[in-house]
Amino acid sequence: MPSAAFTDWQNDRALRLNEVEAHCATVLALVPPNLTFLDETLRGFVLHLSAHFQGFCRDLYTECSQAWVIAIPAGFQPTAQAQFSARLELEKGNPNYNNIKRDFNRFGFLLDLHTAHAPHVTHLDQLNQWRNKAAHQGTKPLGGGVPAVLTLPVVQGWRASCGVLANSLDGIMRGELLRIMGTAPW
Amino acid sequence: MTTENSAEPLKVGTAVKILNSGYGAATIAEYRGPLGPRGVRVYRVRVQDKPRPAYIEVREDQLQVLDDARDLRPTGS
DSSP, rough: OOHHHHIIIIIHHHHHHHHHHHHHHHTTTTTSSOHHHHHHHHHHHHHHHHHHOOOOOOHHHHHHHHEEEETGGGGGGHHHHHHHHHOHHHHHHHHHHHHHHHHGGGTOOOOHHHHHHHHHHHHHHHHHHHHHHHHTTOOOOOTTTSSSSOOOHHHHHHHHHHHHHHHHHHHHHHHHHHHSSSSSSO | OOOOTTSSSOOOOEEEETTTOOSSSSEEEEEEOSGGGGGEEEEEEEEESSSOOOEEEEGGEEEEEEEETTTTSSSSS
16 A cells, blocks of 8 residues: 555645646657747756655655654654655655655665666656756756756656655655554554 | 534634644645644644744644634633
């Protein structure tokens, strides 16, 4: 059974991203081609994808923290919730691997998505670099293996990787909370 | 009276008190969704304005809706 956050990722966020992806495909098929509009549309897809992945991570973090908090006495709960809510990286920062780790490591373990999913973590890094370039109208070449030009297959690959990472993070957190609390959190 | 099982989520700006906490009057900043155990609603609550805003995420059953944030009177029994 998945978390509410992952269920939402699959049943709501995926549908919204499908709409954006379909729009990109429509623009890609325009005759004659409109490369400027296609570039703008793909940049929009990148921003939507990064935002939805960030939203998923934030929702999962909240769901995990509330599951953890319910296991302690009521008098302690607001204190613990204040600690869980304070200075979250995912509140303002990109959903990059370092920020995800910093927030989820608060549960008392070291999150490792890289060992099992190195290519997907690399995709997430590339997505966020392009997200920042698009959001801030960056002109500097990204380098470091990041695609120089956005194409629909590239963004589709990043989207697939976000799905893999979301599924993995959901499973990892379920396992960790089960270990900590002795009962499944969802 | 706490707000558990209300028909609709609390609106942004609603004055509340977080039960079992030392926080005074606070306000609903955001409805985060049914992210609590067994789908309980969770809210982001603004507990402080100055020197900088501070927020805490709590379950609906931890909130007491206030008639008037200035005197912290509850709305019901």
